Amino acid sequence: MQINSDFSAVATVAAKDYHWVPSTQFGVDRMMLDRLGEEKARATSVVRYAPESVFPNHAHPGGEEIFVLSGTFSDQSGDYPQGWYLRNPIGTQHAPFSHQGATIFVKLWQMNKADQSTVRINTYDPESWGIENGRAVCALFEDQYETTSLQKLTPSEALFQTLPMAAPAELLVLSGDLLFDGVEYAEGSWLRLPLGNNVSVLAGESGATVYLKQGEFQNVHHKATV
Incomplete structure (x- = not known):
């Protein structure tokens, strides 16, 4: 699958043009912004979790970057409300879920091999x-x-x-x-x-x-x- 895969060209997606696509897990939908590959892909997406939805435990061989846009996103490491920024380095794994529902911005397979940083930042904190x-x-x-x-x-x-x-x-x-x-x-x-x-x-x-x-x-x- 190739979506906005020409990095030499301008690519834009207006919010009014979102088209949600079901993921492999019931209750979890995706708006694909760019993508190179099929289910295991170098991808940038907005992902929407319905209330009480769960994604099975899975690894991130290329790392994962998350920004919580709304609701509360959770996994084994904690609960992250709107405004939290997360980086899960290459090789980490988790089983994400959301009790109340959440929308997150996600980037997969985009980390350098040397990057082993786990990051958790509350961007609503003035500090x-x-x-x-x-x-x-x-x-x-x-x-x-x-x-x-x-x-x-x-x-x-x-x-x-x-x-x-x-x-x-x-x-x-x-x-x-x-x-x-x-x-x-x-x-x-x-x-x-x-x-x-x-x-x-x-x-x-x-x-x-x-x-x-x-x-x-x-x-x-x-x-x-x-």
Whole structure:
């Protein structure tokens, strides 16, 4: 399966265009944003857990990154309400579930082999935030391959201070809206911009909070079995 698999091209998915697809487990649905492979895939998705849904225990040979968008996501390590950011390194396993229901942003098979970091960050905790170049930023993860953060933009503020972009970028609108290439992207929308993109990304009239990943997110270090 190939979904938005050309990393040299701009890829966008507006929240209004979500199309939910049942997973292999009853009560768990997916909106596939990009995907290279079948059930075991290098994938970026929004995953929706119905109340009292459970996913069987499984391993993550390529690692897993999660941001909880709504509800409470749980596994053996704890309960994670809206706003929690998780990284489960290569080789870890778990049996996730949700009592009340949850929607999460998930990235699979996208970690470098050397990354063995287990990360748990509550982005609703004010202590998780700082100021960088005059902007509120919540640092989530950084290594030589990627930098991942939340960015709070004021109304009409440009996300990138210089163009063309010096590194590929991936965005998920967490609140507010963004304007890109004349199109408005509301909360829940996803954009992936290649190296050298020269189009401004601006916050809307009410500002925006954005998940931002920059670097080698195509990640050639791991290939999922198709």
